[in-house]
Amino acid sequence: MNTGLIRLLPELVLCFGALLIIFIDIIYSDIKKYWLGFLAYGFTIISFICLFILGSNKTWLIVQGSYAVDGFSIFCKALLLIAGSVIILFSIAYVYRGMEYKAEFFALILFSLMSMLVLVSSADLILILLAFEFVSISSYILVGYHRDDMKSREASLKYFFYGAISAAILVMGFSFLYGLTGETNIYLIARALGGKTQLLIPDYTLLALLGLVLVGAGFGFKIGMFPFQMWIPDVYEGAPTPVTAFLSVASKSAGVALLLRFFFVVFTNNFSINWSIILLVISIITMFTGNLMAISQNNIKRMLGYSSIAHVGYILAGIVGIYHYKITTGYTGATFDVSPILIYLTAYIYMNLGAFAVIILSEDMTGDNIPSYAGMSQRSPLLAGMLTIFMLSLAGIPPTIGFIGKFFIFGELVNASHYLLVILAVINSIISVYYYFRVVYFMYFVPPETEKKGFSYSLLTMGALWACFAGTLFIGISPNLFIELAKKALIGIDIIR
Amino acid sequence: MPVIYYVILSSLLFCIGLYGVLTRKNAVAILLCIEIMLNAANLNIIAFSRCWPEPARGTIFVLFVIGLAAAEAAVGLAIIISYYRKSEAIDLDNINLLKW
Structure with a gap:
């Protein structure tokens, strides 16, 4: 028996938890459903503890080398589990307020979380595809969970079509990579592309470029x-708010982690096509699209959707910086330092979760529209103050965690002497201040339409909110501890096996 | 037969599927076009797998993709039906509640 299989324990715990919740719901159908929510929360905590106990700097390649457990994947898994557990805390009150099929909701969140953990570790084309689709399929169902709400159903339909097309494009890209190298393991593909083993045709430019573009898409x-x-x-506006938070935080982080591993392993080492110029252009357009479109939004979930597009633009800029640094310095080591991007992801997770927690708490009283946040500072000073801090953080203003994240990304770009990209990113940050502060303006300087108070502070959601708030401010004020931790965890991707 | 013919065929199939996805208005027709795209990729993988000493790897890949396509179609049809029950239409021109 291979002892490496014990490294799968965090994923197995989540899978067991999801199945257990479904079974308990079938057998004891009259159980109070919030106990199942607590059970789901408990399983994410157990999974986190397992991850912590099994964590080490050593790289483990298990299941015939198709599953990589290393410092990078453990850090990403810890982030995902934190995000998942906080979102389960949000959903307990939300689901209880009026949603059918409460037990299945928690089971689906756990399944989705498990597949994300698999996604950040997988190092084989087949496994990547399966985990990718597992995440997508469970998300389609979660997005359409409000079956009586027209918007939710429409969002689910749109998400399904876009997701299915992306899966087909991804399989096509994988087929070219497989055909070129005859391997499905990404480390072996990288070796083949580096000329270590025989390729299908000696001049690989066309097939590899097709694979690169399709997989990137x-x-x-x-x-x-x-x-x-x-x-x-569209999907962010239509989905139930905890699911929106889940998509924007967990699903996106897992996607970024997968992108990092795949592109740095397969398309960086001994790969002659320089893709950083394509990514550079894409990152600039992504930043501008997100920020410029967010300005005119009136729905706060939609606004955060566009803002998350802008954040992806910054992350892509960071990837360009890391790649370019490697090219210019001729770095040939076995590990890639991706810590700036992981620090940015951590910041993004904390501040976005916090903003969504405030939206969930005030949704009943204000609705989703930004003008209806008018006078929040009088109706609920606590929520207004917290949302202000999260908006400051999203805009990247010190002393918050968002500033730390942006600082590291921009620092990486300066290292790689990409000054134009730094300037454009800073211009984008300034644009973003406008729409984030529009919310703050309505909360503090516009008189409320109604004097209605009585926000229902669900205890669990408040707890999660305070945790995000503490993270946002504490890491923002004294980042040293966190950065030491991040560096110590050796957050690099091993590119050679 | 050289593998290039298969690759050209599957690329054509993929483009036909993509064209259908972009132009069709009926939700079920789009689902069928996505299936065409997935099967184009399957054909590609199978054709390539014959060029390598271990064709079993490509075959297994294709089996997984087929299973995945089935799961996706099941969930997709369920979503389409749930939409159809309320709005009595699956024409994508009418799906315009969420925009800009």
Whole structure:
């Protein structure tokens, strides 16, 4: 028996939890459903503890080398589990307020979370495809969970079509990579592309370029990079709010992690085509699309959708910086330092979760429209103050975690002497201040339409909100501890096996 | 037969599927076009797998893709039906509640 299989424990715990929830719901159908929510929360915590116990800097390649457990994947899994557990806390009150099939909701969240954990570790084309589709299929159902709501059903339909097309494009890209090298393991594909083993045809430029573009398009759909960002605002507006938070935080982070591993392993080492120029252009357009479209939005979920597109633009700029640094310095080491992007992802997760927590808490009283947040500072000073901090953080203003994230990405770009990209990114940050502060303006400087108070502070959601708030401010004020931790975890992707 | 003929055929199929996805208005027709795209990729993988000493790897890949396509079609049809029940239409021109 291969002892490496014990490394799959965090994923197995989540899978077991999801199945257990479904069984308990069938057998004890009159159980209070929030207990199942607590059970789901408990399983994410157990999974996190397993991850922590099994964590090490060593790289494990298990299941015939198709599953990589290394510092990078463990850090990403920890982020995903934090995001997942916080979202389950949000959903307990939300689901209880009026949703059918409560137990299945938690089971689907756990299944989706499990497949994301598999996604960030998988190092084989088949496994990547299966995990990618598992994430997508469970998300389609979650998006359409409000079956009586026209918007939710429409969002689900749109998400399904965009997702299915992206999956087909991804399989086509994989088919070219497989055909060129005859391997499905990404490390072996990288070796073949580097000329270590025989290729199908000696001049690989055309087939490899086809594979690169198609795979990039498939992944781009998932993370919402230009020109595949059309679904994001529609789906974010229509989905139930905890699901929107789940998509924008967990699903997107898993997609970015997958993109990082795949592109740095397969298309970087000994690969002659320089794709950073394509990604550079895409990242600039993505930033501008997200920020310029967000200005005119009136729905806050839609606005956060466009803002998440802009954040993906910054992340792509960071990838360009890392890649370019490698090219210019001629770095040939076995590990790639991707810590700036992971720090940015952490920041993005904390501040976005916090913003969504405030939206969930005030949804009943205000609705989704930004003008209806008028006078929040009088109706609920606490929520207004917290949302202000999260908006500051999303705009990247110190002393918040968002500033730390942007600082590291821009620092990486300066290292790679991409000054134009830095300037454009800073211009984008300034544009973004406008629409984030529009919310703050309505909360503090516009008198409320109604004097209605009585926000229902669900205890669990408040707890999650305070946790995000503490993370946003604490890491923002004293980032040293966190950065030490991140560097110590050796957050690099091993590119050679 | 050289593998290039298969690759050209599957690329054509893929483009036909993509064209259908972009032009068709009926939700079920779009689903069928997506299936054409997936099967184009399957044909590609099978054709390529014959060029390598271990064709079993490509065959297994295709089996997984077929299963995945079935799962996707099941969920997709369920979503389409749930939409159809309320709005009595699956024409994508009418799906315009969410825009801009």
